[in-house]
Amino acid sequence: MNSKRVDELIEKHRTEKGPLISILHDIQEEEGYLPEATLSYLGDKLNTPLGEIYRVASFFSKAFTFEKKAKHTIRVCQGTTCHVKCSDHVLEEIQEELEKIKDDNFGEHENFSMEKARCLGCCTSAPNVEIDGEILDKESAKKTIIKLKGEK
Amino acid sequence: MKVKSIRDLNKLKSEGEKLLRPKNIRVQVGTTPYALSRKARDVIEKLKKELDQQNIDATVVRVGCVGICYEEPVVEVIIPGKPKVTYGSITVDKVPSLVKAISKGKAVKKYALYRTDQEEIICSGKTFSYASRVPSDYKKIPLACEFKFFQPQVRIALRNAGIINPDSIEEYVARGGYSALSKALTKMTPEKVIDVVIKADVRGRGGGGFPAGLKWKTCREAKGKEKYVLCNCSEGDPGIGMHKTLIESDPHSILEGLIIGGYAIGAMEGYIYLHYGYASGKEKLLKAIDQANEYGLLGKNILGSDFSFSIILKEGAGAYVCGESTALMATLEGRSGEPRPKYIHTAEKGLWDCPTNLNNVETWCNIPPIISRGAGWYGKIGTKSSKGTKVISLTGNVNRSCLAEVPMGTTMKEVINKLGGGIVKGTKLKAIGVGGPPAGLLPASLADLPIDFDELVKAGSLLGSGGMIVMNDKTCVVDMARFFIKFLEEESCGRCFPCREGIKRMREILDGLSAGIGKDEDIDLLQEIVDCLSEASLCDLGKSAPNVVRSTLRYFREEYKIHIQQQVCPSKRCTM
CATH class of the missing domain: 3.40.30.10 (Glutaredoxin)
Structure with missing residues (x-):
């Protein structure tokens, strides 16, 4: 996912309090998984450590995956x-x-x-x-x- | 149009009445996931095509679910001046003959389940009459109250399910919707609203059965400028679909309850926490929220009052522990859903450390009729300590799976026999699981127990959310205990040691038992872990996790012994 799209997603949830999980859902839906580079960029933008993002994403292991799903x-x-x-x-x-x-x-x-x-x-x-x-x-x-x- | 007064609401109501009881024919088809899997979509297409070809002036409407799952797809036909007729198991092949009868204003007896001459509108207590005179061919069809499925039922939370189009706020208003909100805002103080809820003695339908009114009062009195009301729609329990039915059949009743709660507690924002990946429910709720905003039933100065309120829908990410209040709130804040100790109640410090009130879908759906009709009316339904009704989702080895709402105090046997049509032929009732994984199993000998918060706790179970799973004698209780424990092992968040390790050890022992390598001391060891977990776990997931082992050890100890001593599974379910 390119950085422009991530920016758009952040903007989409701008008014939302605690938007991390909602943004992760959007990335998962569009990409089929959570690419590391995207998460890293997201962390910078949200001022959230990458580790925290992985902590949340891996906690909800049924909703989020780190590998692309099959067809x-x-x-x-x-x-x-x-x-x-x-x-x-x-x-x-x-x-x-x-x-x-x-x-x-x-x-x-x-x-x-x-x-x-x-x-x-x-x-x-x-x-x-x-x-x-x-x-x-x-x-x-x-x-x-x-x-x-x-x-x- | 903005609804600013009761007069505006009445206008909306008459629009809704025109939709519900139009001058032309109204054909409504249930479209829940199960109905769709039984080709309800094709039935709708065929109905439209046939009606069109025969030049019949009719509207085909998609509604929610009446609860007669075993008869899906269910089609209801309302011909002006005639009783409403409900048809079951309608397939595409049956549509032409049905439409032919509709064109002549007749009913098809062989497909009909029951007819409705008049209907009570729960929110107002008034009755609506479909037909003043029943034509002779309709008389042969039994009345709804004679139909076995409805006999034990009192439908409060499910009052509109399968009757209205969930996408239409007008139809909801026509059934007395938002009249409770207008009553609360114009005639009642917030304290008075809480007073009614306390007097009605509504207990939370999410599991524990905590008095809702008391929780509201604590939250109202808690210090804090911002307060929140939350609706838990996550439904993590496997084996039930009742929240889905409520959401997809009547989303506005959830919103109305939540708005009234917000007014009573003094909150300006409400959150609906929804299971992730549940597209159809999300769509229905978002549409309902949009409509309520458009009509001014949400937003600034609702119904011309000083009260402003908004509702935000947030998706969870699918962890069972998130049904626990503090874990749910952590998830809403965008963090991982781990619970915290609750020595400070969430009513004082919850979401973003503000006073927060959480109730589940069914509790919120019950609020509007209680406000409309009063605590006295509600108090007449149910038992002494458990008032009102309970939505039950009945599945498992019964003849008919269904979703129904019965008054508290109805026995489990009645539910199984009257609603479920008894146990599958040739087998016997062995165990009943009432409230999901943490509720444990009850033996057939206790089937006469009433559905009641306290009675079930006394028997070592929980009412939980009311997903009743019936098991026949082909079920092995050791296998069931292992199944539930495996589920809880996967869902334990791992934060506290007793839950993380205790459940794992129980699973290992149960694995051994079902593989035929159990040891004599296993039973004592299981009992010890059970006691430890319920004492020492951090949250209710861990505290209630051992219930299934405790209850099966209590009621089915012999079966455990056979697994250990003879190394056989009497039900031949475990592969040894």
Whole structure:
């Protein structure tokens, strides 16, 4: 992210008291992660030590990442209701599906990142999987993965 | 238009009434995340297309959620002069026949769940009648009050959920919205408002059940020029979606509660702390805040009074501990969300060291009707020590997952059987988790316990935020304890030693038990850690973390023993 854009984001939150987390959200959303150079520049501008920025960003490890995310995000819900309905097994199955992709040499694209979600707020249809924002059941999730892996 | 007087508010109200009960046909479709995952969007498109093709003068409106999740997508049809009919599980294929019936002014019995002839408007106590005469084909459809899902319910916080378009301030006002604010500002002193909240004996719906009025009073009396009121919308508990429903179905009720709170406490700013990455809720709330600003219900000199107030929406960054008040405030200040000791209450020194009052979404939603109808009305609902209602999100091994609001004192069994339609066929009730990870598990034998703050604490649980997760006999309690402890281990902020290390050690022991390598002394050791944690932890996360182990040791000790002595998991859930 160039310094001009960082300045714009700081300006956007100028009237906000304690704006750090809001600015970090904006950077994460636009860049997909928090680049070190951007954080360093941000620290200078906000007069906040870089260490403090990292302290906040790493504390909220679910919201902020320091590495670029993959093109497709698969989130397997591990909330309580999903756990009661054996979401740990779903996680294993999805992992297997992704392993297969690696075998087919699709892994090199690093198109998929998988994370465990806390609760997708859709407990009625538990256990849930979310792919790129769409909530699916296990079987349709597998189908979607197969479909997506065909894309370059 | 700026609303500067009660007369202006009434104008807005009549506009809203025209929208809610238009001269043409109104078709409303629930659009919560779950409804959308069941293709509600396609149903809306198809409805619009069919209505258009058949030249029917109708408006299709997107509403929130009635709570009948198992019947989504839910479609409601209001034909002028006829009862409102609620249809469940409407798919794209069912739309043509539904529209055909609408064109003839008829109802389709086979898709209908229930009908509504008249509706009580909670904020005013008046009833609105949809139809004075019920046509014979409508009579075959059961009334809402005969429909099992509604029988045990009293809907105060959920009063507008699924009825109004959440994007329309007019519709909210038509249902008695902002009348409590106008009453408070024109007829009541701030002290009087607090007095009503104290008399109503509203207890905080966030977990602990602390009397809200008392907290407000302390905050009002605390010294400080600037004061803040906060709304906790973070909903960190996994397995519930009730805040989502309140936000997406009726955002103005949160704002109105918060503005009244600000007036009572003497705050000029209110903050809504929202879960990050929750785009649909953020959009709804921002829109509601914009509308309230536009109409002068937020900003300078609200309703022509001396009171000025603004609301700021801030996103958190997703840590469970941020539900704790001091951690939440640290996050709002842009710092990492670590709690601090609370020997100085946040009501005296909270956000930016100013007196601050924090309540959760459900508590704020309850405030407007209480101010409108008075403490006496509210006091008649619920039990002696827990007044009012509780929103319950019911999930797990029940036949029907749903979101409902029941009077305090309703038993858990009633909730499971009447709202949830009982336990999944062929299995038996084993345990109930009521208030999320810190609440512990209760055995089936206690299913007759009422939903009540004190009764649940006595049984070793917590009402918490009211996410009720029902577990059948295929669930292993050791595995569940391990699941919750794992969750809390990840979420412990690490600031104090008992919580950071204690939870980790409990998890290691539970890992051992479920892997079949438990030792006899493990149970005593677990008990010791449990006691230590609840004594010595800094904040409520650590203090309540061992509840799940304590309650399962209390009620399911045999199962622990079987895991250790026979190295088997009776429910075959643990992989040994």
